[in-house]
Amino acid sequence: MSTARFAALFSLIITTPSFAFDKIQFNANLPPDCTADSLVWGIMQNGLELGRGKVSMQSVLSSGNFLATAAADVNLQHGAVTAYLCLNNDELGSYIPSVGDTFQLVTIANVDGDTAHALLSENKWHKRQLCPGGKLLTIHYHRFNKDYDNASLWTWDEHRTRTPEQNEIYPVGVDSFGLVFQLDTGLYGRPGDTVGLLPRLNADWQMKDGGDRNWSPDMGYEIYLVQEQNQLYREVPDVSPKVRAVTLDADRHLTVRFSHRLPTSDWTPDKFRISTSAGHELPVKAVHPFAHRGDQCAVYSIETTEPFEYPRKTYALDIEGYGTHNVRIGHILTTGTRFYDADAKLGANYTSSGTTFAVFAPGALLARVVVADSIEGQTGIAEHDMSVNDHGVWSAHVEGDLQGKYYAYKLSGIGFDPDREITDAYATCTQARYTRSLIVDMEQTNPPGFKEYSYNGPMSAADAIVYEMHIRDFTIAADSGVSPGNKGKYLGVTESGTTLPDESAVKTGIDHIVELGVTHVQIMPLQDFDNGETDLDAYNWGYMPVHFNSPEGWYASDRMGPCRIREIKSAIKAFHDRGVGVIMDVVYNHTAGHAPFDSLVPGYYFRLTNAGNYSNGSGCGNEFASEHPMARKYILDSVRYWVEEYKIDGFRFDLMGLIDIETMKQIKHELAAIHPGILIYGEPWAAGPTPLKPITDKSQVRATGIGAFNDSFRDAVKGGRDGGAPGFIQVGDSVDGVVKGLMGGIHDWSHDPVDAISYFEAHDNLTAWDKLIQSTGQASEETRKQMIRFGALTLFTAQGMSFMHSGQEFCRTKKGSSNSYNLPDDINRLEWSRKKDYRDVFEYHKGMIALRKAHPAFRLRMRSEVEQRVHFRTPPDHRCIVYHIHGQSLPGESAEWILVLLNGATESKTFELPEGEWPIYANAEKAGLDVLGTAQDRVELPPHSGIILIK
Secondary structure (H helix, E strand, O other), rough: OOOHHHHHEEEEEEOOOOEEEEEEEEEEHHHOOOOOOOEEEEEOOOOOEEEEEEEEEEEOOOEEEEEEEEEEEEEEEEEEEEEEEEEEEOEEEEEHHHHHHEEEEOOOEEEEOOOOOEEHHHHHHHEEEOOOOEEEEEEEEOOOOOOOOOOEEEEEEEEOOOOOOOOOEEOEOOOOOEEEEEEHHHHOOOOOEEEEEEEOOOOHHHHHHHOEEEEEEHHOOOEEEEEEEEEEOOOOOOOOOOOEEEEEOOOOOEEEEEEEEEEHHHHHHHHHEEEEOOOEEOEEEEEEEEEEEEEEEEEEEEEEEOOOOOOOOOEEEEEEOOEEOOOOOOHHOOOOOOOOOOOOOOOEEEEEEEEEEEEEOOOOOOEEEEEEOOOOOOEEEEEOOEEEEEOEEEEEEEOOOOOOEEEEEEOOOOOOOOOOOOOOOOOOOOOOOOOOOOOOOHHOOOOOOOOOOOOOOOOHHHHHHEEEEEHHHHHHOHHHHHHHHHOOOOHHHOOOOEEEEEEEEOOOHHHHHHOOOEEEEEEEEOOOOOOOOOOOOOOOOOOOOOEEEEEEOOOOOOOOOHHHHHHHHHHHHHHHOOOOOEEEEEOOOOOOOOOOOOHHOOOOOEEEOOOOOOOOOOOOOEEEOOOOHHHHHHHHHHHHHHHHHHHHOOEEEHHHHHHHHHHHHHHHHHHHOOOOOEEEEEEOOOOOOOOOOOOOOOOHOOOOOEEOOOHHHHHHHHHHOOOOOOOHHHHHOOHHHHHHHOOOOOOOOOOOOHHHEOOOOOOOOOHHHHHHHHHHHOOHHHHHHHHHHHHHHHHHHOOOEEEEEOOOOHOOOOOOOOOOOOOOOOOOOOHHHHHHHHHHHHHHHHHHHHHHHOOOOOOOOOHHHHHHEEEEOOOOOOOOOEEEEEEOOOOOOOOOOOEEEEOOOOOOOOEEEEEEEEEEEEOOOOOOOOOEEEEEEEEEEOEEEEEEEEE
């Protein structure tokens, strides 16, 4: 809400069963200054308006009560209800009080038939006022087609020094421009701090309007927002209907997109005139409204009688009343293979005798490559003309050794500024946020022995145990043992022999990973992302990529020169030398706003809505159009480059749901031919609605060799991700989900267990330890430690690939933050002292990993193997699980039988054992390759614990 103080007053929890009404009767107790038509009421639930109305004083009954009619049938369910009664002291007229309005929380006491009875209290009228030191920021918001229902603003303190109790604010009224919001700046950060603003509908992250906007005090205290425009305006902007784009989408069709829906009857062929730059006209055959609503439409397809001669000719469209507009390239690029060059070697291809530059820019009429001696400036520059082939690829060869020089492109044509330099999307060594990229002899960046690396890790995903880490988090803490100059850097992970200060027995850094026994590290984004690459930059996970083929410079000791390349290779080699594979977390599903793709081929590399806007299935403002031929080639070229040049052993695809399945299959096929043991997997979901159909979800990747995170198992093990109900390790709930996960999802969604990635903690959402704090009330720390150990036993006995988050092995906490992507180091860093404090938990994870690696029975490859060898038995309680794995004749398996017992109950349980004496290898406190004792006939398990018996 606009102020935390009055927002808190409006929160009302309805604990009665759901009920419906279409009238609401108020017990008046009106303040003395209440005048006719000044009183309004409204009800919201979960950010959605359920009903509202205006109260006329004529409706006040003699008893002091008055009756209002709901806007529609109101059906209240369990949950938070915000009920308002507001006495307006201005002309805004909303039930959300503006500054100076008198308001009151309304309690809905009961429902009698179709009438709800609301109680007011004379002494609970309040006046909304600014907090001490606060200043009022008035925000005006315009949507082109006046679809304002359930519009709101999500707000936050950009510097995270202070944020209001209620981030969502609602309109306090409407004016001729649109909705009006009021924000009390005193509730955010410190004086002078910026405040983030993001419009959305229905309080739904999938219905965000554009990207983040950031207000700062120097913009003034009255600003204007416009739908789909990320700019903040200080003056009232022009929001009259305009032509947003004219695009060439087929041989005989172009598309006109207006900002507003307009009457379809107004647009007949005679209202449009198409001409070439030489003055030749193309007759318009027909006008087709596209995705119209009733008799209004914002998008029209213009059909011509003869085909467009693209790219040999350029075109303009004159629209009656709207002027003349250049025709830009649209979907004509994505149909067929006309603008696809599979063999093009794009980017700067260096040799000591000359460099060949190639760029895909089919919309350009001229192209030049700029080669410069310095990163910026106009001295020491040479511009070289490029020639184009039939597929829209421009190229030029420049003689001489260009190592150490910088380059960029200049393009001329419709939509291009011929004097503007554009970064190469294929650049391999970008330099901070400079446009020009460095030309590098990559051979000179290789550490000794780097190119000789040969992968000798697991050849099946079932054998992989993946450890997710962030370069900065891993060594930035004071107690990491890493030398000060390398903390938080690529070189920090190369240091061996590091320990906790004054505790030489507690290994840190890369030695810790080797000691733990994982097979791979999965490193959060290493490709150049959206920052200035200086130590002064705010913390960043890296999920807003800019240049996919250049390493991120924030982790390098010098953001300039080829340092980033040498040092990331050193980090990769350090892992390889210790027998640990390296997996890159890659974000090809979207880009930061200033990535170069749209500057090279406007509108081609991103999916667009029917209205011509960026689709936003990523939740980050755009989504990469992986299905477009040269966009798919870009991703394939990029991942191949990282494997061949950097010796990468796998890729985790962020929001893999947005990368079309054909592209993912080609990635798997091409990379497996280069690197037979490569791991390809990702998140089988999107973050919002997308035009891609179908998305690459679990059903699409099953049996393809592409893995997917098993979120069903995750939620079954520990419960809701950021709150809500507990799961199996806390109270024994979700047994069925755990059982399906233990079988690698083959009776849920996977074809074979290798399709599924078993996990219950990752960088997103609450850490497992913080989830236990949230969900277990007054449980002791010892009890929570037992739950974490129980989770580890469950995880590492599950079929499929095993995955864990860094620090999970010593109860990592982010102090309750569920989304720490831009929070400071004190939230995100690994606190190595916790390894000492939770040494028993670390040793348990280490032991379970060793046990899993020693027994192929936990690492079955095929559905048939799981169904033949894994058998579940009747447990002593519905919150318990009993299963056997038959290991006889399984290659490499020393055990004939493995018995796993899991007690999710909150009290001890006794399990009957099969005949004979059973050696124990894991119990509630310890796990590993040593026998901890034996059991016969029966065994009693403490709550939240498991046991593994092997013979």
